[in-house]
Amino acid sequence: MKKNNAFGRIGGKLVVYAYALFLLAPIYFITATSLKGEGEVTKNPLGLPASPMFGNFAEAFTRGNIAKYSLNSVVITGTAVALSLLNAIVVSYCLHRIAHRKIGMLIYALIMSSMLIPGVGFVTLLHLYQDLHLYNNLLGPILMGATASLPFNVFILVGFLRTLPKEINEAAAIDGCNDRQLLFYILLPLVKSAIATLGIFAFVSNWNSLLGPLILLKNKELFTIPLGLLDFRGTYTVEYNYMFAAILITSLPLVLVYLRFQKYFVEALSGSVKG
Known part of the structure; x- marks a missing residue:
């Protein structure tokens, strides 16, 4: 029995280590390639760089116009995330307050709508954006990013709001709180971990949107950063070393956002609700 337990623990550790290597392999490949010269990328694609070329990062930043594209991405991503969360909060609160047995069907219909194959409605959406004069300006991607994750955000927020005791709403009503005060001063602080987590997901989705x-x-x-990375793709060749260097540079905001809100992310995953 003890031998079986020992083998089980060893097997479990091996699976964890193998999975960790699987996740770290792309990071190693991108980092190693970003430090190589153009000829070394094809001659030694998987090995370490013979002589690390840190100048690739400066070259990628300049040639890829990263500063300009980053500014566009910040404007689109920041505005889209703010609009998405605000809309999700208001809609979730309304659905949470409606006491009807069929409201669950509406919520599941919302989440099912987010599972449609990406690109199915892009032709119709493109014509709509052209008619509304939203084509070829930053407002178009902002509205698309703000609405793309709305069903999922509503589904998650309604679930968190339903875990709160009903006595909170009753006590707030007795104290004379209106809906705005109840939502923004009482309920939202209790589900801030869920909101922060949804904000991280929305930020990553919009930042990487192509x-x-x-x-x-x-x-x-x-152009945004994902579109700007296509500049390193030529007619017959791709400058992988500069492209991967640009990818590492533009991934820093994602890492910083996660590090800033990781506490709330862990709380949301553990299902805890704290005031």
Whole structure:
């Protein structure tokens, strides 16, 4: 029996280590490639760079126009995340307050709508954006990013709000709180971990979004980072060392956002609700 337990523990550790290596392999490959010269990328694609070329990062930043594209990405991502969370909060509160047995069906219909195959409605959406004069300006990707994650955000927030005791609403009503005060001063602080987690997901999704900006933006001055990375792709070759260097540079905001809100992220995953 003890031998079986020992083998089980060893097997479990091996699985964890193998999974960790699987996750770290792309990071190693991107980092190693970003430090190589153009010829070394093809001659030694998987090995360590013979002579690390840290100048690739400065070259990628300049040639890739990272500063301009980063500013566009910050504007689009920041505004889209704010609008998405605000809309999700208001809609979730309304659904939470409606005491009807069929409200659950509406919530599941919302989450099912977010599972549609990406790109199914892009042709219709493109014509709509052109009619509304939202084509080839930053407002188009902002609205697309703000609405894309709305069903999922509503589904999660309603679930968190339903875990709160009903006595909170009753006590607030007795104290004379209106809906705005109840939502923003009492309920939201109790589900801030869920809101922060949804904000992280929305930030990552909008920061890495390629298909939406690719369809809606034609002016290169409005390009976002994912579109800008395509500049390193030539007709017959791809400058992988500069492209991967640019990827590492533009991934820093994602890491910083996660580090800033990781406490709330862990709380949301553990299902805890704290005041």
